[in-house]
Amino acid sequence: MDSIPPTSLRSGFELHQSEYEQAALDALRSGTYISGPLLEKFEKEFAEFIGVEHTVGLNSGLDALVLAIRASGIGKGDEVIVPANTYIATVMAITINGAIPIFCEPDQYFNIDPAKIEELVTEKTKAVLVVHLYGQACQMEPIVQLCKQYQLFLLEDCAQSHGAKFAGTVTGTFGEIGCFSFYPTKNLGAFGDAGAITTDNFVLADHIRTLGNYGSHKKYYNEVVGTNSRLDEIQAALLSVKLQHLGELTQERQRLASLYNSGITNPLIAKPQVAPKSDHIYHQYVIQCSSREHLQQYLRNLGIGTLIHYPIPPHLSEAYAFLGYQRGDFPITEQQADQVLSLPLYNGMTEPQVERVIEVLNRYQGE
Ligand SMILES: *Cc1c(COP(=O)(O)O)cnc(C)c1O
Secondary structure, eight states: OOOBOSOOHHHHHHHTHHHHHHHHHHHHHHSOOBSSHHHHHHHHHHHHHHTOSEEEEESOHHHHHHHHHHHTTOOTTOEEEEESSSOHHHHHHHHHTTOEEEEEOBOTTSSBOGGGTGGGOOTTEEEEEEEOGGGBOOOHHHHHHHHHHHTOEEEEEOTTOTTOEETTEETTSSSSEEEEEOOTTSTTOOSSOOEEEEESOHHHHHHHHHHTBTTEEETTEEOSOOOBOOOBHHHHHHHHHHHHHHHHHHHHHHHHHHHHHHHOOOTTOBOOOOOTTBOBOOSSEEEEOTTHHHHHHHHHHTTBOOBOSOSSOGGGSGGGGGGTOOTTSSHHHHHHHHHEEEEOOOTTOOHHHHHHHHHHHHTOOOO
């Protein structure tokens, strides 16, 4: 059998290749490349899909987070509670704004542990920024409650959770602002960098749109010092195509994941669990193994590629040495970082490929 890559963007592209090509060609021929009707159309479609009043297209998921935090009035010296086990962009969005990340340990579902947030709240706390990691919605009920009680902003990093629900409600609608990435590997991935925010609040949406356009509503009249973060017409057109197919693409991921769920029986491997009331859209299918490096090498030798999301938690990253954390400060996060492994799972992956991964995993005998 041919080797199996950890992910394949090409196979996802090929599923609807002619539609993407036509959309890109139409966008090229339109003569408008930034802030035109294709962006407007996608923003409307995405707002409808999530079930919010407003979507603002931006240049990346990081920009969505940075501008959401800034528009919430969070800045120098303010504290933002954030899961310790996240992609570092979530944390950078906080520190870029001069605010301080306060790390919270995850639960067994890899999401922020709702029972551990309250003890982190201080007088400086301004917001809780949750991350629906790997495509599974956080336990939002207690988190929404806590944010109400302490009057904290609730922001959601939905970079991995396009369409995932908690108790029937779509992620990106629980807090004031939902922040999305459309980086190519995400479930709703563009063909370049792209991102967006979702909100029901017109003032916040308008503020973020202005910040992403040099702080300007009207050309050459700049009200605040903003930045350049716009979602261009070609990416918007391609995202509109993919959004139309997102339901079936998500179902494909869930079907492949359910094969892993029922097929993997090796006691050396812990499968991902789905929390009560949470939806999982399987942005990643993440197993845990105490001999992770050995398992990864074993799979590599047999032609199966895997990835690690993420090997170094933000508090131990060189970039955040200045925060002064050490190994041992967040033991659950660190253990997950040492043991997680993302199996191949992507649109266009075939069932025989999944069966092959399962068979090889079940034959694994440890170190
Ligand atoms: C991808 C990702 C981001 C950043 O998105 P970009 O579009 O790459 O800037 C932020 N948070 C999480 C959890 C992500 O997975």
